[in-house]
Amino acid sequence: MITFICLSLLSWFNGGTIMSQPTTAVSLRITEEDLALLDAQVGLKGSRNRSDVVRMAIQEYLHNQPLLQDMNTVRIPLGRHDQLQLGKLYELLGVTPEMAAQEGIKLYIAKTTASLAPINNTLDAVLEASRAATIRRNEYQE
Secondary structure, three states: OEEEEEEOOOOEEEOOEEEOOOOOOEEEEEEHHHHHHHHHHOOOOOOOOHHHHHHHHHHHHHHOOOOOOOOOOOOOOOOHHHHHHHHHHHHHHOOOHHHHHHHHHHHHHHHHHHHHHHHHHHHHHHHHHHHHHOOOOHHHOO
16 A cells, blocks of 8 residues: 655755755655654654655765765664764764775775785686696697
8 A cells, every 4th residue: 555645845954953945845655664664763863753754864865875976885884882983083083984984995805805815826826837737739829
C-alpha cells in the first residue's frame, strides 16, 4: 500500500537551525514501511515533524553529492565513541570527519598494497622464469 503525504515546507531546517525562507509544498508517495521509518525519525536531531525529517534528508543527500561527476562518495556509519573522538580531533586540530576518512582510506590502500607486494613479486618471478623456460619458435618472433 502506498501512502500519500503532502509536505508543507514552511520553514527550512539546516543543521539544527530553523531558517525562514519562501518554500513550496511538495507531494510525495511512499510505502507504509518507509512512512514508519520516517515517523521514527521525528523528534531526532531537532526534527519536529515529517517535513523536517524530509528536509534534513534532502539536504544531507544534496550536500553529500560528489563535487565532480567522476567522483564517488562513501557513507560510513559512526558509533558514539567514534563521533566523540572525531569531535575532539576537530576541536584540537581542525580535522573534519571527511579528512579523517580520506586519510584512513589512503593508509588502508598503502598497507594493503604493501602486504601484497611480496605476493606480486613472487608471481612476477615465477612468470619470468616460465617465459625464460619457454622455447621460442621462429614463426612467433619478429
